[in-house]
Amino acid sequence: MRKKIIAGNWKMNKTLSEGLSLASEVVNIANDEVPADVSVVLCTPAIHLAQVSAIVKDSETVSLGAQNVSEHESGAYTGDISADMVKSVGASFVIIGHSERREYHFETNAQLAARVKLALDKGLTPIFCCGESLETREAGEHVDFVNNQLKESLFDLSAEEMSKVVIAYEPIWAIGTGITASSDQAQEMHKSIRTSLAGNFGAEVADGISILYGGSMKPDNAQELLAQPDVDGGLIGGASLKSRDFIAIAKSY
Numbered sequence: 001m002r003k004k005i006i007a008g009n010w011k012m013n014k015t016l017s018e019g020l021s022l023a024s025e026v027v028n029i030a031n032d033e034v035p036a037d038v039s040v041v042l043c044t045p046a047i048h049l050a051q052v053s054a055i056v057k058d059s060e061t062v063s064l065g066a067q068n069v070s071e072h073e074s075g076a077y078t079g080d081i082s083a084d085m086v087k088s089v090g091a092s093f094v095i096i097g098h099s100e101r102r103e104y105h106f107e108t109n110a111q112l113a114a115r116v117k118l119a120l121d122k123g124l125t126p127i128f129c130c131g132e133s134l135e136t137r138e139a140g141e142h143v144d145f146v147n148n149q150l151k152e153s154l155f156d157l158s159a160e161e162m163s164k165v166v167i168a169y170e171p172i173w174a175i176g177t178g179i180t181a182s183s184d185q186a187q188e189m190h191k192s193i194r195t196s197l198a199g200n201f202g203a204e205v206a207d208g209i210s211i212l213y214g215g216s217m218k219p220d221n222a223q224e225l226l227a228q229p230d231v232d233g234g235l236i237g238g239a240s241l242k243s244r245d246f247i248a249i250a251k252s253y
């Protein structure tokens with residue numbers, strides 16, 4: 001059985017007090033209402049992690065994640081955050097390779113490979129993001145493009161390491177645009193990702209990996225997306241900023 005994961009990516013939103021209120025609301029509602037087989041993850045701005053950690057620590061449903069991590073263990077990297085630091089505040093997940101990081105901070109597949117490896121070595125669960133631009137999709141190259149992202153960042157892992165990674169397929173054209181991939185488009189890509197993982201790591205590993213969909217997932221489209229056989233959860237931006245919408249998505253399974 002694959003883990004069902006609903007992860008909220010707050011991005012660069014919420015002051016500390018707003019973030020703490022949101023986290024408390026999510027934890028209170030999730031503990032009562034989210035089915036036991038669904039894990040909820042809050043990926044908050046790094047500066048909020050330590051305090052949100054205290055709010056989620058007794059919850060069986062909600063855990064904590066960072067939005068990025070350095071590929072270096074420690075040292076003179078002003079402004080960066082290490083895997084040890086993320087772990088030390090009680091977070092267990094980290095988003096790696098979000099398209100906004102790739103685009104605005106020029107993160108490369110090779111750099112992301114090093115981050116995934118270090119995060120795993122430090123006991124964090126990477127949520128590795130992949131996904132194509134509209135241009136790439138319209139050129140019919142989306143499957144090859146995403147396969148290449150997986151190949152360059154993940155395929156050097158051992159099968160055991162890979163089995164600890166979560167993947168998020170996030171078509172760039174669907175992020176924050178209000179345009180969602182259709183459930184058929186999502187299923188097609190998720191299946192192709194799983195097939196590609198099976199080719200490199202074997203069917204058993206591929207079958208166990210949770211592949212989340214991200215890109216304008218909302219309460220009114222979540223159910224259809226999450227009903228697809230290879231969609232194992234969501235990475236949610238905008239709709240994770242309102243506790244009720246976020247939990248409604250987690251309850252749509």
Ligand code: PGA
Nearest residue numbers: 175176215216236237238
């Ligand atoms: P969105 O963002 O739900 O606002 O489209 C998703 C993401 O970028 O993770």
